Amino acid sequence: MARVWSSVVVLVSCLSFVSVPQPVSSAVNIPATRDEVVASFQTWVEGVGAKHAAFEIAARTAGSIDDLSSKVGETVIVVDQSGTGNYKTINEAFNAVPLHNKNPITIKVNAGTYNERVVVPKSKWRITLQGAGRDVTKITSKSAAGETGTTYTTSTFGVSAPYFTARNISFENSSPPPNGGAQQQAVALRTTGDFNAFYGCAFYGQQDTLYDDRGRHYFKDTLVVGSVDFIFGDGKSLYKNCELRVLPSGGGSLTAQKRLSLSEDTGYSFVNCKVTGSGPATVYLGRAWGPYSRVVFAFTEFANIINPVGWYNWGDAAREGTVFYGQYKCFGPGANQANRASWSHELTDAQAAPFMSLGYIDGSLWVTGE
Numbered sequence: 001m002a003r004v005w006s007s008v009v010v011l012v013s014c015l016s017f018v019s020v021p022q023p024v025s026s027a028v029n030i031p032a033t034r035d036e037v038v039a040s041f042q043t044w045v046e047g048v049g050a051k052h053a054a055f056e057i058a059a060r061t062a063g064s065i066d067d068l069s070s071k072v073g074e075t076v077i078v079v080d081q082s083g084t085g086n087y088k089t090i091n092e093a094f095n096a097v098p099l100h101n102k103n104p105i106t107i108k109v110n111a112g113t114y115n116e117r118v119v120v121p122k123s124k125w126r127i128t129l130q131g132a133g134r135d136v137t138k139i140t141s142k143s144a145a146g147e148t149g150t151t152y153t154t155s156t157f158g159v160s161a162p163y164f165t166a167r168n169i170s171f172e173n174s175s176p177p178p179n180g181g182a183q184q185q186a187v188a189l190r191t192t193g194d195f196n197a198f199y200g201c202a203f204y205g206q207q208d209t210l211y212d213d214r215g216r217h218y219f220k221d222t223l224v225v226g227s228v229d230f231i232f233g234d235g236k237s238l239y240k241n242c243e244l245r246v247l248p249s250g251g252g253s254l255t256a257q258k259r260l261s262l263s264e265d266t267g268y269s270f271v272n273c274k275v276t277g278s279g280p281a282t283v284y285l286g287r288a289w290g291p292y293s294r295v296v297f298a299f300t301e302f303a304n305i306i307n308p309v310g311w312y313n314w315g316d317a318a319r320e321g322t323v324f325y326g327q328y329k330c331f332g333p334g335a336n337q338a339n340r341a342s343w344s345h346e347l348t349d350a351q352a353a354p355f356m357s358l359g360y361i362d363g364s365l366w367v368t369g370e
């Protein structure tokens with residue numbers, strides 16, 4: 001993965017997040033209701049942001065970008081299938097971005113279904129992919145691990161670069177639903193770059209739809225459709241106001257987070273999200289792909305499709321003592337915690353707070369607009 005951090009920053013960042021989440025700061029008020037989460041979010045960002053001033057200075061010294069909000073020198077490339085833009089395919093537009101790019105570039109993709117597979121390489125920074133709306137601009141392909149050899153290489157769209165943003169566009173892997181056979185993983189989007197953000201997007205797939213692989217990521221107002229392990233990997237991500245739409249599969253899991261050790265600072269946090277779908281109440285909130293897997297759902301509404309036990313240890317009881325799984329003020333028929341695994345938590349205010357703001361993903365360093 002592209003590392004924009006100096007080793008000093010990585011060390012500091014590891015030390016400040018041990019397995020048990022620490023309270024953010026006593027100055028930050030914890031919202032009591034779901035409505036207040038929305039209202040207070042910006043205040044939280046400011047409060048938590050102050051804590052990260054030291055990170056910010058270190059990151060800038062390490063050579064990352066001075067002013068991410070600056071549009072000076074921005075280039076706009078238009079993709080249109082009918083030929084009225086600069087290019088007819090998304091790949092041509094990405095190919096036109098010079099290697100080692102650090103200038104802001106927006107690739108606008110007009111309405112259409114683009115049958116392509118794209119990889120944004122590590123060295124092409126600061127690209128924004130802007131669709132005309134997630135219902136009208138779609139990039140799609142069809143490949144499962146059985147064909148490409150690995151899950152990683154199945155992605156319709158793969159991001160290895162830092163500072164990548166996508167808005168109002170959908171990504172699909174149209175592989176058929178898994179039928180119990182091997183190698184049916186089929187990724188719609190992989191994000192392996194640090195500081196990647198997705199606003200108003202949609203990801204469509206079945207097994208392994210969203211490979212939230214590595215780095216700090218922000219997903220907002222985004223739809224994720226899938227069945228088995230459909231958000232998975234070792235990223236550190238905040239999902240805000242997102243919908244997770246479950247396709248019936250006779251089981252499955254919303255997440256498979258892969259945090260590997262106590263010193264690793266990753267995990268998924270879902271705030272103010274909605275889990276929808278139909279079928280039996282057999283879907284896990286998470287399965288422990290990594291022994292220190294970390295997943296929190298806060299203020300999230302669950303349809304009646306959640307396995308009452310909630311969480312699965314991936315067949316390894318030792319993981320029950322090392323994972324960190326929790327709910328905070330969730331609601332809806334699938335939220336009932338009466339029969340949840342004894343090793344999962346209803347979080348206290350102080351435990352939940354660090355997971356519920358942009359501070360969780362060091363947003364003050366890089367999130368430039370909502």
Ligand SMILES: *[C@@H]1O[C@H](CO)[C@@H](O)[C@H](O)[C@H]1NC(C)=O
Nearest residue numbers: 132133134168199200220221
């Ligand atoms: C783009 O996404 C935002 C959410 O991030 C949404 O409010 C807006 O309506 C979308 N615009 C279009 C054209 O789809």
